[in-house]
Structures are given as C-alpha cells and as structure tokens.
Amino acid sequence: MDGKKLQARGLCKTYGKVKALDQVDLTLEPGHIYGLIGRNGAGKTTLLAALTAQLPVESGTVTYGGEPVWENEKALADLCFSRELSGKLGSSVNSLRVREYLKAGRLFYPHWDAAYAEKLVAQFGLDPKKRISAMSKGMMSALTIVLALASRAPITMMDEPVAGLDIVAREDFYRLLLEDYAATGRTFVISTHILEEAATVFERVLILKEGRLIEDCDTDTLLAQFCAVSGRDDAVAAACEGYEVLHTETLGRQTMCTVRAPAEEIAARGLDVDCDVLTLQKVFVALCGHEREGM
Numbered sequence: 036m037d038g039k040k041l042q043a044r045g046l047c048k049t050y051g052k053v054k055a056l057d058q059v060d061l062t063l064e065p066g067h068i069y070g071l072i073g074r075n076g077a078g079k080t081t082l083l084a085a086l087t088a089q090l091p092v093e094s095g096t097v098t099y100g101g102e103p104v105w106e107n108e109k110a111l112a113d114l115c116f117s118r119e120l121s122g123k124l125g126s127s128v129n130s131l132r133v134r135e136y137l138k139a140g141r142l143f144y145p146h147w148d149a150a151y152a153e154k155l156v157a158q159f160g161l162d163p164k165k166r167i168s169a170m171s172k173g174m175m176s177a178l179t180i181v182l183a184l185a186s187r188a189p190i191t192m193m194d195e196p197v198a199g200l201d202i203v204a205r206e207d208f209y210r211l212l213l214e215d216y217a218a219t220g221r222t223f224v225i226s227t228h229i230l231e232e233a234a235t236v237f238e239r240v241l242i243l244k245e246g247r248l249i250e251d252c253d254t255d256t257l258l259a260q261f262c263a264v265s266g267r268d269d270a271v272a273a274a275c276e277g278y279e280v281l282h283t284e285t286l287g288r289q290t291m292c293t294v295r296a297p298a299e300e301i302a303a304r305g306l307d308v309d310c311d312v313l314t315l316q317k318v319f320v321a322l323c324g325h326e327r328e329g330m
C-alpha cells in the first residue's frame with residue numbers, strides 16, 4: 036500500500052499540572068507495525084487520540100501527507116483509533132450491542148469491510164446481539180480488534196487491544212494482525228503493557244515516559260543497544276565504565292548491571308564478566324522502571 040506519512044511536531048497536552056504530552060515529535064512511516072509502550076499514565080491514550088484528531092492539543096501539529104488532520108475529513112477517512120472499552124457505567128457506547136457498535140464503524144470508516152468484520156466476529160466467538168455492558172473484558176478487547184481490523188484504515192491505532200485476552204486469544208490476534216498486514220501493508224500502532232509476544236511483531240517501538248517520547252527506534256536496533264553484565268563487582272564496574280548504567284543489583288560481591296552498550300563491545304573488553312542481551316520487556320523496565328544511576 037502506497038501510503039502517506041503521519042507526522043506530529045511539538046505536541047503538548049496538559050491536564051492541570053500533568054503534562055500528558057510534552058513536545059512529542061513523531062513520524063509514522065507507511066507500512067510498519069509500531070508498538071507504543073509506556074507505564075500507566077505515560078500518555079499513550081492521549082497520544083493516540085491527538086494523532087487521530089480526537090483530542091485538541093495546546094500546541095503542536097499533526098499532519099497526514101503534509102495536510103493538517105484537524106477537521107480534515109479526507110485525512111480522517113484514513114485514520115482509525117479503536118479505543119479501549121471499559122464497560123463503565125455512563126459510557127455512551129456501553130448500551131450498544133455488538134452489531135450496533137460495528138454499524139457505527141461502517142458509518143465512520145469509509146474503507147470499512149463488512150464481510151471481514153462478520154468473519155472476525157465469528158472467529159472471536161462474539162455474539163452480535165450481546166450488549167457491550169454485558170461483555171467480559173476479553174470480549175470487549177476482541178470487539179475493539181474487530182473494529183480496528185475491519186476499518187481497513189491505512190493507519191490504524193489500537194489502544195490496549197490485548198488487555199483482556201488470554202494467551203491463546205492474544206496469539207490469535209497477532210496472527211490475524213500479521214495476516215492482514217501481509218495482505219494490505221497498512222500501518223498499525225498498538226499500545227500494550229504485555230510485551231512478551233508483542234516484541235516479535237513490532238517492527239518499531241515507541242516508548243513514552245511522562246509524556247515524552249524517549250525512544251523511537253527499530254525494535255532490533257533498540258535491543259542491540261543494551262545488555263546485562265554480571266560478575267564480580269570490580270570486573271563489572273570495569274566492563275561498564277564509560278557507558279550509561281540504568282540499573283544495578285548487588286548480592287555480596289556479585290553485581291548485575293543493565294547497561295546501554297552493545298553486548299559485543301562489553302565482551303570485547305575481555306573482562307571476566309557474563310554479558311547477555313535483553314528482552315524488550317527488560318529494556319523497557321530498565322528505561323522506565325528504575326531511576327537512572329550514574330557509574
């Protein structure tokens with residue numbers, strides 16, 4: 036799919052004293068699957084809403100193919116933001132039935148694929164007559180996935196699509212996503228807290244921390260920048276010298292450091308330490324879960 040870029044420049048959004056978005060610059064290139072990760076309250080939902088013109092921001096711009104997206108019907112026709120459903124009282128969509136929710140999708144998204152929506156509803160075992168308020172968390176997640184995939188929008192954003200899904204349903208979702216992606220080359224942005232199986236699906240990772248975009252990187256390139264170094268404390272200190280140490284754990288004279296350095300560079304120092312590459316989950320915890328430390 037020949038697509039257009041979605042670009043954000045200098046996005047800022049505050050709620051009272053909270054900076055939900057702080058000078059976010061971002062370019063979504065067509066034909067990629069992006070993972071959006073960040074701790075609770077980091078600004079993920081706010082960013083997805085701002086990128087799809089569903090939320091006004093104080094400053095900054097979002098453009099699609101060079102045109103501002105705000106109140107731009109043509110641009111918005113290509114952008115889907117499938118929000119999380121909570122079942123909370125007072126939410127206007129909760130009284131809708133599955134088929135009514137998807138009918139709204141058909142009205143809203145001009146690329147809507149009704150046959151695909153029907154197929155997905157059956158695949159996820161959803162009852163078209165069931166009200167959202169009576170659905171389990173997993174069923175709600177499945178419905179947001181159906182909306183997102185069937186929208187066929189060239190840029191499709193999903194907020195926590197796997198939150199309520201068990202491992203089998205999560206694997207089904209990622210398989211469906213990759214099938215659709217292989218067939219269409221659409222761009223997806225997927226926010227999630229569950230990183231294990233997602234890491235192999237995301238081609239690029241966006242990490243938000245307290246409203247700032249701290250990483251925007253090809254997944255493999257990001258992972259290659261970090262390693263865990265363990266061994267005797269003096270050897271570990273020498274191996275890590277000059278690199279940014281993100282976290283240290285010490286037990287007696289044994290130390291384990293998470294360090295921003297390629298494993299082969301540490302290994303090339305020839306010291307008596309073990310050096311292991313990190314999973315995306317470990318990199319995320321190192322960047323967002325601990326206070327930075329100097330060494």
Ligand SMILES: Nc1ncnc2c1ncn2[C@@H]1O[C@H](COP(=O)(O)OP(=O)(O)OP(=O)(O)O)[C@@H](O)[C@H]1O
Binds near residue numbers: 050
């Ligand atoms: N309507 C609102 N009114 C006041 N504060 C808000 C509102 N929406 C978001 N916030 C605040 O903005 C910050 C970012 O919220 P956001 O929902 O974007 O984070 P998130 O990364 O999606 O979090 P989570 O992973 O917990 O869903 C949080 O501090 C949140 O409390």
